[in-house]
Amino acid sequence: MLLPWVSGLGAGIVFLHFLQKLLLPYFWQDLWFLLKVIRCGIRIERYRRQGELVTVLDTFLSHARRQPRKPFIVFEGDTYTYEDVDKRSSRVAHVFLNHSPLAKGDTVALLMSNEPDFVHVWFGLAKLGCVVAFLNTNIRSHSLLHCVRSCQPRALVVGADLLEAVEEILPSLPADLRVWAVRDSVPRGVASLTEKLRTASDKPLPRSHHVASNLKTPSLYIFTSGTTGVPKAAVITQLQALKGAAGLWAFGCTSDDIIYITLPLYHSSGAILGIGGCIELGATCVLKKKFSASQFWNDCKKYNVTVFQYIGEICRYLCKQPKREGEKDHQVRLAVGNGVRSDVWREFLDRFGNIKMCELYGATEGNICFMNHTGKIGAVGRTNFFYKLFFTFELIKYDFQKDEPIRNQQGWCSHVKKGEPGLLISRVTEKNPFFGYVGNKKHTEKKLLCDVFKKGDVYFNTGDLMVQDHENFLYFCDRLGDTFRWKGENIATTEVADIIGMLDFIQESNVYGVAVPGCEGKAGMASITLKPNKSLDLEKVYEQVVTFLPAYACPRFLRIQEKMETTGTFKPKKFQLVQEGFSPLKISDPLYFMDNLKKTYVPLTKGLYDQIMLGEIKL
Incomplete structure (x- = not known):
């Protein structure tokens, strides 16, 4: 009697397993990932209810006590243990405490390249309860001055290699702003942080200096172009930093991993997901000053790297490197990042081995994120019934001509069908708030859509076009509005247009991004009309953009039009221009290409166009 019953039970289990694989192939992966998300949320909520608010800094200090000798940062062959970073950051805190008194909640701007002192200064200021504003190291002149002024810092700390950029704007900085440089010899008006650190104490500071009153207090300001113009300082709260720091753990990283960070630390990916992620794990990171495709795999082998962070451009650059023996001879098992194309993804795996690509999606200031925990090629994430219980998001119909969401006669937005592209919006709630930007409230308000499906509802507008397929995987399509992405950076079209518009012979300029075969993101193009x-003057246009814009934001192409067409609200029309691209075969207007060797823009001939399309000319 027992044998038939056992056989029947076994057959039933096999059948149910087959049925699950057929109808719910991702069930167990979804469940396991969901349990991780819930576990993270429960831990944060437990700390909150106990009145014990544990921040990223608190986690770091705990590791420094428990594993002081463990390497935390490896940089250019030098190793900095958790204890080393703790003591050096305490020195920084004592310098500011004694020589530039800062109150809890004060803002300090930080302009530094990837180096250990970036972390030392960041953590030292955090130990005083300061909000640290990360400045993009590529910006100069007007843009840099705008960013400094907009976050209203009490002090500015600048790295040795970037001091020249600050000297340019020094006379225009607020008189009460103290500028510190991580260098011995400094110009007049700048204090040497390096000199003061030599004699500063490395004793721990009382926790009362930095203890958070609640997790919604600001921790960082990170500048982003977003979708509404000039760079804005997005508010990163202690809660957001904690959630971001859990990303590596959620993808399966452990304390034994060695994580390679080549992304800039002024971005949330490098700082929060990367450095913060290492702290969450108690792991080691290998920090690179700047990404190098030729040195990448040598570094991975030299330092026994097991995880690296990427943006799509990094994977593409690595695939373009000359092939050599032993390319799969490494210990890398995971890669975490965003923006890699499906074709590059496949080529990367074929060439460099069985590395799990952990693609994710999220905006620095956003209240929504997706994580591709299954490894599905091309997808940025996956949703299901349970996910939408925690994060309410929608994909809505969008009018590309009017550059706004489509609303019906009653004024409500409409959902797109599965398989159709739609604007990604995320419900703003108490549990998923949107903290906005520092300063001008209009910038924050522009990122919100109100009365979307019913009176009174509010959604965060990501400005991104997404598709959800019939298996509930999500795919990134394009960036909408006044921003496009190039070289891993968001470029605000209005900011570029304003810089070009400063020239006395320019009537109007309309900036947008155009697709280039084989390139991630879109290359910048400016449509220009001249004054009567x-x-x-092409040389002056070139000089203007390279002087006042980061290299990645300089328009690669120019189009000279007689008249600028506008929408009903007098905004320059972009849709048709984007569709036409930069082909001299389709466009009768004069076209020009940025030539860095000749330091000017040159006519875009058919021959030059063909070279660009074939990838023979590097953009």
Whole structure:
């Protein structure tokens, strides 16, 4: 009697397993990932209810006590243990405490390249309860001055290699702003942090200096172009930093991993997901000053790297390197990042081995994120019934001509069908708030959509076009509005247009991104009209953009139009221009290409166009 019953039970289990694989192939992966998300949320909530608010800094200090000798940062062959970073950051805190008194909650701006002192200064200021504003190291002149002013810092700390950029704007900085440089010899008006650190105490500071009153207090300001113009300082709360720091853990990283960070630390990916992620795990990171495709795998082998962070451009650059023996001879098992194309993804795996690509999606200031925990090629994440219980998001219909969501006669937005592209919006609630930007409230308000499906509802507008397929995987399509992405950076079209518009012969400029075969993101293009009786000076246009814009934001192409077409609200039309691209076969207007060797823009001939399309010219 027992044998038939056992056989029947076994057959039933096999059948149910087959049925699950057929109808719910990702059930166990979804469940396991969901349990991790819940576990993280329960831990944060437990700390909150106990009145014990544990921040990323608190986690670091705990590791420094429990594993002081463990390497935390490896940089250019030098190793900095958890204890080393703790003591050096305490020295920083004591310098500011004694020589530039800062109150809890004060803002300090930080302009530094990837180096250990970036972390030392960041943590030292955090130990005083300061909000640290990370400045993009590529910006100069007007943009840099705007960013410094907009976050209203009490002090500015600058790295040795970036001091020249600050000297340019020094006379225009607020008189009460103290500028510190991580260098011995400094110009007048700048204090040497390096000199003061030599004699500063490395004793721990009382926790009362930095203890958080609640997790919604600001921790960092990270500048982002977003979708509404000039760079804005997004508010990163202690809660957001904690959630971001859990990303590596959620993908399966452990304290034994060695994580390679080549992304800039002024971005949330490098600082929060990367450095914060290492702290969450108690792991070691290998920090690189700047990404190098030729040195990448040598570094991975030299330092026994097991995980690296990426953006799509990094994977593409690595695939373009000359092939050599032993490319799969490494210990890398995971890669965490965003923006890699499906074709590059496949080529990367074929060439470099069985590395799990952990693609994710999220905006620095956003209240929504997706994580591709299954490894499905091309997808940025996956949703299901349980996920939407925690994060309410929708994909809605969008009018590309009017550059706004489509609303019906009653004024409500409409959902797109599965398989159709739609604007990603995320419900703003008490549990998923949107903290906005520092300063001008209009910037924050522009990122919100109100009365979307019913009166009174509020959604965060990501500005991104996404597709959800019939298996509930999500795919990134394009960036909408006044921003496009190039070289891993968001480029605000209005900011570029304003810089070009400063030239006395320019009437109007309309900036947008155009697709280039084989390249991630979109290359910048500017459509220009000239003032009456004025002629085009291509050398001056070149000089203007390279002087006042980061290299990645300089328009690669120019189009000279007689008249600028506008929408009903007098905004320059972009949709048709984007569709036409930069082909001299389709466009009768004069076209020009940025030539860095000649330091000017040159006519975009058919031959030059063909070279660009074939990838023979590097953009």
